[in-house]
Amino acid sequence: MTAPSLHPFDEAIGLRPAGEHVYEGATTSHYWNMIGPFGGITAATLLNAALSHPARLGDPIALTVNFAGPIAEGPFAIEARPTRTNRSTQHWNLTLTQNGEIATTASAVFAVRRETWGCGEAVFPDVPPADAVPPLPAGFAPVRWLGAYDMRPVRGAKPSAEPGTEHPDSITQFWLRDHPARTPDYAAVASWCDSFYPRIFLKRAGFVPAGTVSMTTYFHADAATLAALGDQHVLGSARAQVFRQGFFDQSAQMWSAAGELIASSHQIVYYKQ
């Protein structure tokens, strides 16, 4: 008999308690980026510390992750501290340290959702269904974490423009799910929201040094809605508003195939040149 093997995502975000408010984890090769772990997996791991905490109330509403310094291959510790717990909301401070230095800080808001009047104002993009779109070819980019996703680009997959010109917009859209398929939860969504390559690669049609500095995700779906997605793809869409003096922003949406906005996410990204 063999034990059922852990999904690489669950292995990557896995934590073990190591004292009051403290968890220990380690980087894994599946989600490796250029010179450190993929930012999405770091966000998911930080969120997982609050999700795992015995004092947890409700489910995630908001997560902000500040990428303060590099994370090296190997173990790290996360301190997850509830800063304030109200009747139906809870606030968290999260700190990832490695080799005695703070590498990432984060805050999260959890809440008990309840049924209310509701309304979707943003409009689901006009795209072909996931099964009509071919997946990104293997080896598309020299980063390991891409292999952890089944990504099917609809638009803005590949930076291209006439030499000396700029791409007319910074919009990328793709169908996405974990690979192998995995029923999503909040940690998966936190990771998905960082799965767009830097907008400046598209806008300038080429590579420049760039990295997310701070990312904020709002979770619009409840746990049952996420679980019901099963192995369906979600549609991701991202765009920048401005590139200036070494920083650009990105706003992204993650949609269910049924047209429900699962999450919206924003980030500010450092770039050079």
Place this chain on the structure above:
Amino acid sequence: MTAPSLHPFDEAIGLRPAGEHVYEGATTSHYWNMIGPFGGITAATLLNAALSHPARLGDPIALTVNFAGPIAEGPFAIEARPTRTNRSTQHWNLTLTQNGEIATTASAVFAVRRETWGCGEAVFPDVPPADAVPPLPAGFAPVRWLGAYDMRPVRGAKPSAEPGTEHPDSITQFWLRDHPARTPDYAAVASWCDSFYPRIFLKRAGFVPAGTVSMTTYFHADAATLAALGDQHVLGSARAQVFRQGFFDQSAQMWSAAGELIASSHQIVYYKQ
């Protein structure tokens, strides 16, 4: 001889050092909202703690404020702690406590800006100039802080719709400056970004209990650009994407009259009913 009087904004965000990493401040009546200080002034005051800190490096790039609990009239303390300082970026954790309880937490990223390739992709809205738009009438809403702003609504100022129907969108746009006029700085921008009333008031054409839970602002302008605005109005524009299970989001832009995106800001807001 009388001393030159302090602008009410500078009085409101004023802090005095009270130990390493600790500052003391107090609420002021000028920026009072319904049952506590206007969230924008709290955001500005938290940012001011990092701005005032002797270890500060560079200028604000990102600010996330989590409104964890109410702030009462009276004094409060802010702990401003640099979590990591790199060569050109610096990360901050900020905590506002009052009567022994954490009321607000925040994080900020500062950076030394440098000239790079740049590009504005978002498009300045088609609006009449500020001097062609009448200001919001006095007494428009029963909140004191509105008097601290000269707000000139272009669109979506007043919640209105046929009974039993919803407003077709949640867009509000106005020209804005401090009142009395004040040359802007990062603290002013942090406050401006929270100056939109809750989008659900517009969408549902009426009042429901609502309050910002978490707000993230990205600062796209350098200090010289802000100072050069002088007493010009800026254009604010805000919209929600989804209202669901007691929370809605809002994305806002703050533009100079010359069409430069000064800041983009996002928040998640609690609502009832």
